Amino acid sequence: MDDERVGISRRLAAGTGLVLGDAEGVRGMAFRLAGDGAYPRPAALIGGLRAGSDRERARAVLGPPVDASGTVFAIEGMRARLGFVNGGLTEIALEEAARQPLPGGQIGIFLSALGEPEEAPRFRAAAQLSGARNQRWMGSSGAGRRLLVFANGVEMQVEDDRVLSVRIGLSPGTTEPIYRHAGELVPGATWPLSRAALHQALGAPADSNGGTDLYRFGQRDLLISYELRSGDERPIEITAVLAGFTVSHALNRWRSGTVTLFLDLLGRDASNPLVVHAQGLRGVQLRMRANVVVAVEMNDRSIGFEAFVDGLPANPRRNEIPFGAPTEYGMHDDLWAFEQGWVHVRSSWNGKIAKISVSLEEELPKGLRVRPWRFERDTMEKWRQLSSP
Secondary structure: OOHHHHHHHHHHHOOOOEEEEEOOEEEEEEEEOOOOOOOOOHHHHOOOOOOOOOHHHHHHHHOOOOOOOOOEEEEOOEEEEEEEEOOEEEEEEEEEOOOOOOOOHHHHHHHHOOOOOOOOHHHHHHHHHHOOEEEEEEEOOOOOOEEEEEOOOEEEEEEOOEEEEEEEEOOOOOOOOOOOOHHHOOOOOOOOOOHHHHHHHHOOOOEEEOOEEEEEEOOEEEEEEEOOOOOOOOEEEEEEEEOOOOOOOOOOEEEEOHHHHHHHHOOOEOOOHHHHHHOOOOOOEEEEEOOEEEEEEEEOOOOOHHHOOOOOOOOOEHHHOOOOOOOEEOOOEEEEEOOOOEEEEEEOOOOEEEEEEEEOHHHOOOOOOOEEOOOOOOOHHHHHHOOOO
8 A cells, every 4th residue: 555545545544544555665554443442433434334243244344254254355356354243243454465576568568657657668668569550639628638559559648757557458339440459468368368268367356246357466457348238248358457547448538649749758867768768759859958849949951740639731831720719829929828838839921830949837938928818809710810821
């Protein structure tokens, strides 16, 4: 368990939880339900159980036990160890399940990428299996999470300079296309995969809920979803995710292109793997201050303005940048504010784009002749006219 989750648990326990640990760190917490030092809200610890509940009630709430003693139950990959006195529940201990080593093969490579910076060696190993990168999406909410879509049926979500999840589609309707090397994904399990074959190859899951199995490998979780209507319960998708994070496959895909990369470079150290990658892009210039990226610039001699946002033509005009109304604008300049920085588009006299830069606010050019956009005064139609030849 990480320090943040331990701190939250201690605050909720109001000092009544006994921390359980070993040489590798905190492994769980134990709570007395009655007497001195009892948990202040015993009925709220596990919904449906309270002090004095019997074993039959525990099975009704938690399902069948997972050990011979009949007192250990699986809860989302954790273990709930119950203590009984005279048939009544007196203690609950929440513990991590036994830590398993990462599996081998391709699935182990994908799991190893979790928590790694984009373009770091373990990320590149997973990306090599994933095929060419097709899109790097940002969401319309403006948050910093990105969705990377690869040609071989793999999607990754990255945020704050680390990989949060890897999704591998095994059935139509999950990813497009489905993963092209599914037969080599899990050592010992050949295509077509089945739930029984994956159990044999990966071992018993830490927890199961209907059509989903959960495997835990330290701070890395593996979720396998199955089609229950088929007789052999074939898997339809596999998702590797950092423990403690929630990812949605329905991320609103607003814009894709190098703009998402350039925004993510801002504030990163020159040694960051993503920065090193960007330094190799033709015609893209990174400006540094104190060894930190403060601006990224591209002109018409770079990798091409059409790469900045998917759908731009090769020689775009300012009104073809699909960000909606600019935050500020002038005769030749448009500025859009994003969570991580500013996009500045400089246009020539005929409205054709001459330069695009993405920068921290303090790195914007001084003396720009721009004014804030006011919807009661400015209209998109008048702004588009500035691009007329």
